[in-house]
Amino acid sequence: MEKRTFLKTGLFLGFAAAFSPLLEACKTKKGATSDAPVPSAPPMLPPPKMKRTEPFILPALPYETGALEPHIDKMTMEIHHGKHHASYVSNINEAVKGTVYADYTLEDILARITTSDADKKIRNNAGGHWNHTFFWQSLHSGMGSSPGGPLANAIDAAFGSFDLFKETFAGASKGVFGSGWTWLCKDNDGKLFITTTPNQDNPLMLQVVKQTGTPLLGLDVWEHAYYLKYQNRRPEYITAFFNVVNWKEVMMRYEK
Numbered sequence: 134m135e136k137r138t139f140l141k142t143g144l145f146l147g148f149a150a151a152f153s154p155l156l157e158a159c160k161t162k163k164g165a166t167s168d169a170p171v172p173s174a175p176p177m178l179p180p181p182k183m184k185r186t187e188p189f190i191l192p193a194l195p196y197e198t199g200a201l202e203p204h205i206d207k208m209t210m211e212i213h214h215g216k217h218h219a220s221y222v223s224n225i226n227e228a229v230k231g232t233v234y235a236d237y238t239l240e241d242i243l244a245r246i247t248t249s250d251a252d253k254k255i256r257n258n259a260g261g262h263w264n265h266t267f268f269w270q271s272l273h274s275g276m277g278s279s280p281g282g283p284l285a286n287a288i289d290a291a292f293g294s295f296d297l298f299k300e301t302f303a304g305a306s307k308g309v310f311g312s313g314w315t316w317l318c319k320d321n322d323g324k325l326f327i328t329t330t331p332n333q334d335n336p337l338m339l340q341v342v343k344q345t346g347t348p349l350l351g352l353d354v355w356e357h358a359y360y361l362k363y364q365n366r367r368p369e370y371i372t373a374f375f376n377v378v379n380w381k382e383v384m385m386r387y388e389k
């Protein structure tokens with residue numbers, strides 16, 4: 134398959150510090166297909182330059198568990214972070230042992246993981262760890278209800294207006310059947326698009342998902358993310374989510 138520049142290097146500079154190794158991993162992209170042959174080792178990308186020597190750890194929340202009340206309740210945050218995210222972290226540490234991914238960074242794993250059965254546990258838990266870390270950083274109360282600057286312009290260009298963007302994003306989120314995520318991403322040219330992924334997949338899984346890109350905002354629509362407070366009312370949770378988006382963080386991601 135033909136190589137092409139996945140994202141301009143410049144766009145990568147300074148991507149959220151926690152994910153900076155990702156930049157190396159994503160400079161090139163191969164076509165993503167879901168029916169690719171099942172390799173025992175990641176065959177398509179050069180070996181990662183960075184080696185991981187420490188186990189993955191659960192990052193602390195960047196705010197108190199009650200900080201997003203009343204939109205996202207304290208108990209949900211405690212369980213979601215302290216139990217669900219924690220178990221992705223402990224599972225990924227177990228799952229990579231003895232595999233080719235054993236000393237890969239999280240970002241290198243995502244870029245190389247395949248749809249093979251052998252990769253499944255690593256795919257689910259590496260995705261779970263990355264997605265939740267990204268999600269916590271995407272939220273905050275009191276960060277304003279809409280973005281400004283270049284991101285606001287890009288949203289207008291792609292969706293017509295901020296309200297239409299929210300409508301499209303909410304529609305996509307409601308449409309996720311079962312468990313998954315909704316993503317606002319930018320492509321190679323800085324153009325915005327919305328995509329959804331099942332389970333813990335994300336747009337950085339170059340060999341797994343149909344639409345790859347740089348995630349700017351993600352919404353967890355697994356029931357564990359909202360069931361305690363909203364039960365089956367996912368649309369109310371989606372509305373509540375828009376009250377606690379950390380637009381400052383999302384704008385920063387876009388501008389990098």
Ligand code: MN3
Pocket residue numbers: 213217265353355357358
């Ligand atoms: Mn979750």
